[in-house]
Amino acid sequence: MFPLGRGTLSWPNVPRVNDYVHTPDEVYNVLFHHTVYNKEWMESKFPSNAAYLAILREPFSHLKSSFNYYKLDRLLPFKNRKNPLKEFLRNPAKYPTSGVVGNILVDKTRNAQAFDMGYPLEKAENMESGRDYIQQLDQDFTLILILEYLDHSLVMLKRLMCWETRDILYETQSRNSKTYPYKSYQPTETEREVHRQWSSVDYAMYDYFNQTLWRKIEDQGPGFFEEVEFFRKLNQQVNDFCSRTKTGKDLPTKHIPKSPWSNAFDINHNFCTLLRIDYSSIDSLIRRKQGRPVLKKPCEEQRVPLNPNLYFVLDDRPAFQTLGDVMKYKAKKNTKPLSPTQSDILKKLKNSFLKCKKKQKGMKDHFHAVAGRFKVKIDKLNNIPKDMLDLLNETE
Structure with missing residues (x-):
């Protein structure tokens, strides 16, 4: 069983139907990705003689x-x-x-x-x-x-x-x-x-x-x-x-x-x-x-990595389950995005932002709501790829 995308399998949540790659016969025999043990869910997906x-x-x-x-x-x-x-x-x-x-x-x-x-x-x-x-x-x-x-x-x-x-x-x-x-x-x-x-x-x-x-x-x-x-x-x-x-x-x-x-x-x-x-x-x-390429979720469904979520919590921000939640929250609350001093968080999130198609319905507006409120010069942020700079510049 593979996550839909890379990394953990729904950590820390119980996997949802859209969180993993489905086989044609819905038969699974190995899971070696990071996940939280949930007996009921795992017994519903793996053979009764599976070794845990x-x-x-x-x-x-x-x-x-x-x-x-x-x-x-x-x-x-x-x-x-x-x-x-x-x-x-x-x-x-x-x-x-x-x-x-x-x-x-x-x-x-x-x-x-x-x-x-x-x-x-x-x-x-x-x-x-x-x-x-x-x-x-x-x-x-x-x-x-x-x-x-x-x-x-x-x-x-x-x-x-x-x-x-x-x-x-x-x-x-x-x-x-x-x-x-x-x-x-x-x-x-x-x-x-x-x-x-x-x-x-x-x-x-x-x-x-x-x-x-x-x-x-x-x-x-x-x-x-x-x-x-x-x-x-x-x-x-x-x-x-x-x-x-x-x-x-x-x-x-x-x-x-x-x-x-x-x-x-x-x-x-x-x-x-x-x-x-x-x-x-x-x-x-x-x-x-096995002929199962890495499949990517729509950007708004991609889960927020644990590290950024932990940073959000320590900074008195709400934690989020998906990247879409992050952007929608910021658009709704009109809050400032992460500051340059938190560029380590930006680095972790930017790759997922860039995976979204620029004209994906609804995503561009959310991205602008986040990126458009930086109160610093863009060139002061480290390691920002050109694609992201182009998007940031469009918001100015």
Whole structure:
């Protein structure tokens, strides 16, 4: 199943009929895009024997990553820019990090992983409900992997799914890893406890499924750890081999002999290409292979990315579900558009604006209502493409 367009599948909403590419027979067997788990909807779309998989990350590590990814260290009024987490954890409730997207309450600092697993933010302080929901997830999911024990999780997944070792090989060099001042920060016991209370369901969920993973591992016997060690060494060998790949030049085939945990298989240039391919490229590759090109929604139906919506919320603006909502709101309220100091938001939205045909019915007027009220010279905005400049100039 593919979203209609790229990116998430209706996050944080339940997918609507116009949110995904429909197959002729309405049969679906794989979904690997970001979405919020909704049991009722997924069971209505996928076979009864479908395997449900997810991965969890240690909650404090997840908080640090969210702070950096969503630029909370810059958007919120912290004095300590090098380590805003210390300031945040003195009183998390003080900072406006939640808001309504569509009609759903979202917060990227509180129970964010539980939210993606389908647990509503409104029940953040209801631990009895949280524990019941975790038990339900344990029944629904074939396996919930733990990032801090990724190799153990993958070997367990291989065994549960009756896969081959080549099916779980992965690129060891992280694509999205970035350095920021507080990345390696370890919280004090007090800070850890504050965060545990703030994201109590996330911690309960992580602890439960971490323990569940290790119980499953114990049931596998001592041979499991031998396979993990074998897998680690093999995965590194494959990564070392694939790192020699150069564009346009094929590598000689590398033969991997049979072992107690794997049948023999070969590694070649094509395998290395697939090993290193990114999420967006694999999405396009599968679409082309199945004859399903990327379909684009009408501009007014394109969903607003999470980052801009979070910025709207932090700036005391309403959050929006679609780009059309953004423009219609501004036209109706006659409000000023985003200022040049918020050009990062503009950059995220401008590409979607440009996808609209200039003469699309109703869209040009909405665009003018937004773009025509900039109180600055256009040349002061960074990285504005010519097509957008032309539209902006038409409004002057």
